[in-house]
Amino acid sequence: MTTGPEPTPAALPAPVTVIGLGNLGRAIAGALLRDGHPVTVWNRSPARAEPLVARGATAAATVAEAIAAADLVIVALLDSPAAHEVLTGAAGAVGGRALVNLTSGGPEDARALAAWAAQHGAEYLHGAVYAVPQTIGTAQSSVTYSGSAAAHRRWRAPLDLLGKGTFLGADAGRASGxxxxxxxxxxxxxxxxxxxxxxxxxxxxxxxxxxxxxxxxxxxxxxxxxxxxxxxxxxxxxxxxxxxxxxxxxxxxxxxxxxxxxxxxxxxxxxxxxxxxxxxxxxxxxxxxxxxxxxxxxx
The missing domain is CATH 1.10.1040.10 (N-(1-d-carboxylethyl)-l-norvaline Dehydrogenase; domain 2)
Structure with a gap:
């Protein structure tokens, strides 16, 4: 009796790291967990990670540890200075990663971080979220992106879990603009x-x-x-x-x-x-x- 080829196993959801667990970061991590992604989280106040850990997330002790856990790193912090401080403090860990920064800020903030990321061997994608946190992952949420087209193509599936995505071009500051x-x-x-x-x-x-x-x-x-x-x-x-x-x-x-x-x-x-x-x-x-x-x- 002959048998056909072994079926190709379906690709498992990719690991994702979420930096920052304010209302937006928690909603992002929750949407990724619902889709089966292994999620590593980090926040200055570790207690904010506890409800997500209870749902299966892994809490990292440091930013560098969190970044090392996944090739896709989503950043959702209070403002651009906080994002700059947190990322530059873990500069040695970002090489080879795709940094998707959903932190609000101006166009020049995004361009500065994109330049910094390139210097440290990381791809940079800036995103602007048009949603309240409770609608993340629903049809009422949309996100515009600009920066690395390669990063957007590679990670479009998990990013689209957050809301309808639109890529605006290679200028990292365009989404913020x-x-x-x-x-x-x-x-x-x-x-x-x-x-x-x-x-x-x-x-x-x-x-x-x-x-x-x-x-x-x-x-x-x-x-x-x-x-x-x-x-x-x-x-x-x-x-x-x-x-x-x-x-x-x-x-x-x-x-x-x-x-x-x-x-x-x-x-x-x-x-x-x-x-x-x-x-x-x-x-x-x-x-x-x-x-x-x-x-x-x-x-």
Whole structure:
């Protein structure tokens, strides 16, 4: 009786190290454990590793020990200085590893760590997470990456466990560039919402009553961002459909109403100052988007 060839065993999930066990790091380690990956973890406060150890993770005593345990090392620390300190303190262990840094920071922070990693024989991939920790590993999570294309190709399967991944190119700072810009827009919107809520409350309108109307207005406004984007990228602000002078007048009315209600205009005054500078410079008939030129030119 003849038999066929022995079946090829399925590849086992690769070991992964997770550095940093804040809310994001714990969620990342948990998603990897659920998929069967051997996970080694390290955190400054070892007690944070205990729930993950109970689920099968291995706690490393040092950063170098943790890095040595896997070819894929995911870093999720508080901020860029912390990531730099922790990684450079274990420089002798990173050679041959893929360092995937999901720590928030600016583009130059990512580029500096990418250069450092290359000097020490490691591949570097920077990631920006668009999710709250509890949605890591679900369809509500997405991550953008930039840096080493080879590292992204090799480790795409475990990385995709964290959320829908998008690779943005070889510039390690590109993912962070998108991230901090998106977050700046988000916080600007939240500042506007909080100001609107205060003005509504001062006028006897509940925030719950205000919010549907505000959301509807903002939804209708969003297409204008594409027009503003074209103007900013081209540097041509002559269309003037939403002119600086018109907006200066409108914003002055809103600020006066806010102050009359006892609500400081601290979230609106900086924008008003930028608009006023453009109007004073002779650009009142041009588009509101021209305000971006002042920000691009610095103080």
């Amino acid at each position: 998108y991230d901090v810009a998106v977050l700046a827009g988000m916080y600007g919107m939240l500042g506007g919402f909080f100001h609107a809520a205060a003005m509504a409350k001062a006028a006897g309108i509940s925030t719950a009553e205000l919010t549907p109307r505000l959301v509807s207005w903002l939804t209708d406004l969003f297409p204008a961002l594409a027009t503003f984007a074209e103007e900013i990228d081209s540097g041509d602000y002559t269309t003037g459909e939403s002119s600086l002078a018109m907006n200066a007048t409108g914003l002055e009315t809103i600020i006066r109403a806010s102050q009359t209600q006892g609500i400081p205009a601290s979230t609106l005054a900086p924008l008003k100052a930028l608009i006023d500078r453009q109007v004073a410079g002779g650009h009142g008939s041009e588009s509101l988007a021209r305000v971006a030129e002042l920000l691009l030119s610095g103080p």
